Ligand SMILES: CC(C)(COP(=O)(O)OP(=O)(O)OC[C@H]1O[C@@H](n2cnc3c(N)ncnc32)[C@H](O)[C@@H]1OP(=O)(O)O)[C@@H](O)C(=O)NCCC(=O)NCCSC(=O)C[C@H](O)C(=O)O
């Protein structure tokens with residue numbers, strides 16, 4: 001599946017070999033092997049070795065990214081070198097605050113910038129526009145702490161930042177991925193947040209537990225009925241255009257080129273969902 005249609009992206013702590021193995025069989029569209037905040041300082045070196053072995057072993061059905069430790073940390077260079085030499089599909093860079101630091105990396109593989117500080121949000125458009133950047137990920141835990149916001153079931157205090165990330169990514173033609181939902185025992189709250197993220201314009205969501213994957217794929221995916229409706233809309237458009245009509249109504253509503261484009265996007269996602277091996 002191409003990154004532009006990733007629905008679920010699973011974080012897996014680099015110091016948990018059992019979870020890394022389990023991730024191979026899960027239905028996430030991409031995996032992030034994490035060396036940063038999921039790993040305690042004393043476990044960092046072993047985690048890097050675990051990730052190296054997992055990448056070198058191969059056999060992954062989906063793209064595997066590595067979240068390296070932050071710029072300026074003692075692990076920065078070793079993490080990056082390991083990931084580059086071991087065949088990762090991309091690097092996730094935490095706490096990115098400006099475009100210049102990302103542009104200076106020029107590593108020749110897709111970079112995923114995490115927006116999780118106030119400065120990162122304010123500079124998100126410039127960060128997204130850096131040529132090597134494939135997408136932006138929201139880090140809502142760090143951001144909430146930095147902004148001193150309080151939790152809210154509909155994330156009101158973070159809405160401006162969430163939309164800023166979507167705007168920045170979309171303006172640059174890059175992929176916006178929503179933040180993690182921390183409570184793995186709250187499926188209703190999780191589903192609500194997935195629906196909100198999709199409404200805001202995110203392509204997909206980062207998740208932290210196998211139990212969150214199916215709901216994410218459903219929320220960000222396309223159902224068979226939606227695919228059929230997309231075909232019907234395209235068909236109505238093409239028929240009307242062939243008859244020389246410039247204004248087209250379908251099921252009582254005006255449709256224009258952007259609706260046809262959206263229907264085409266849904267069909268593309270449907271094909272990638274149902275035949276992932278033909279498109280990855
Ligand atoms: C949240 C967890 C600590 C819960 O762990 P646990 O209590 O072990 O869960 P379960 O017992 O329900 O696990 C059941 C089985 O599933 C496997 N498992 C659990 N999580 C994962 C996973 N992420 N990937 C793959 N497999 C997973 C367990 O191994 C069990 O398997 P088995 O033994 O075979 O039954 C835990 O889920 C966890 O550690 N999650 C990831 C946490 C993480 O990565 N955090 C960092 C990224 S989030 C972040 O930093 C966001 C951002 O930066 C911000 O600022 O917001």
Ligand SMILES: [Mg+2]
Pocket residue numbers: 037094116139140141142
């Ligand atoms: Mg973070």
